[in-house]
Amino acid sequence: xxxxxxxxxTELLALVRSLKVQIQSDIDLGKSPSYLxxxxxxxxxNSIDVDHSPVESKMLPRKSLSLEEVKxxxxxxxxxxxxxxxxxLVFGEGNPxxxxxxVGEAPGGDEDIQGRPFVGRAGQLLTKIIEAMGLTRxxxxxxxxxxxxxxxxxxxxxxxxNACEPFLIKQLKVIxxxxxxALGTFAAHxxxxxxxxxxxxRGKFHAYHGIQLMPTYHPAYLLRNPGAKKQVxxxxxxxxxxxxxxx
Ligand code: URA
Numbered sequence: 001x002x003x004x005x006x007x008x009x010t011e012l013l014a015l016v017r018s019l020k021v022q023i024q025s026d027i028d029l030g031k032s033p034s035y036l037x038x039x040x041x042x043x044x045x046n047s048i049d050v051d052h053s054p055v056e057s058k059m060l061p062r063k064s065l066s067l068e069e070v071k072x073x074x075x076x077x078x079x080x081x082x083x084x085x086x087x088x089l090v091f092g093e094g095n096p097x098x099x100x101x102x103v104g105e106a107p108g109g110d111e112d113i114q115g116r117p118f119v120g121r122a123g124q125l126l127t128k129i130i131e132a133m134g135l136t137r138x139x140x141x142x143x144x145x146x147x148x149x150x151x152x153x154x155x156x157x158x159x160x161x162n163a164c165e166p167f168l169i170k171q172l173k174v175i176x177x178x179x180x181x182a183l184g185t186f187a188a189h190x191x192x193x194x195x196x197x198x199x200x201x202r203g204k205f206h207a208y209h210g211i212q213l214m215p216t217y218h219p220a221y222l223l224r225n226p227g228a229k230k231q232v233x234x235x236x237x238x239x240x241x242x243x244x245x246x247x
Contacts, residue, residue: 067096070170074147079163082148088115092143092171099178099247100135100239102126103168104218105186106146108153117142122220126183129219133236139247141175143168145190161190172211178247179239180211184218203235205242214239 071091077083090107093116102118110120118126127137146156146164156164172180182188185198191213192206201215216235217228 065170065174067092067171067174070167070174073170074167077147077163080148080160082146082150082160085151086148087112089147090115090117090144090149091147092117092141094137094141095139096141096175098139098141098175099243100139100181101141101143101172101175101177101179102130102181102183103187103191104142104144104183106144106153106156107149109149112149117144118219121223122218125219125222129232129236132233133240135247141171141177143171145187155186156190165190172209177211178243180208180213181236181239182213182215184221187218188215202231203238205238212242 074089074091077089083089086107090111094101104118104122104126107117108120108122110123111117117123126142130137130140145168146160147167148160148164150156150160180191182191188198188201189195191208192201192215194201198215198217202217203214205212205214207213214235216232217225222229222232
């Protein structure tokens, strides 16, 4: 059993990591982290880009590419071994001009068969969440970190993410949404380049290249833990307060 002092150490580490992410978010969002009352360098690890240039300079530059062109470039992708195992590549779907993009982990069995994101049980719950926000699936854009199903729905491997992430980044550049909602630990960790627990990341906006990113629990987690729906509802309400009415 973990000793109480070891437990405290783990909690302290998670808190420090969470604080680092929050400070970086505040800097990226142009808020002054005056609560630090600190001169000089803010010590952070290399995974977080600490520069104090205006927020605009770190935005994903809007490209005149279309999603169709990104899809064409992706082609019959065989950049990682998942290409050989898939039934269908799941590119993403929805409104390419939406102010809101949901990013999940990777296609599951139903998604692999249909070639569409979030169409299984977790997807049906995501659809309900979107509708509870007063929107439809056609109003938002839905995609994943990976475009092909990992066998047995195992966690994506780093080399698979490295091969796939550039295309997600291109999609996000084209859409340039007001808000990205990262669904679950995996999407939040991959996009924010952190390993802070989702319990600490969720419920707060973080900066993703000048775009506000809200991490929340994955709908598949909600199927197993319906009690967490309340927190997801709080998180999506925060998203609704920043979305323009035309979204
Ligand atoms: N889970 C995900 O993360 N993405 C999907 O598309 C379906 C289930």
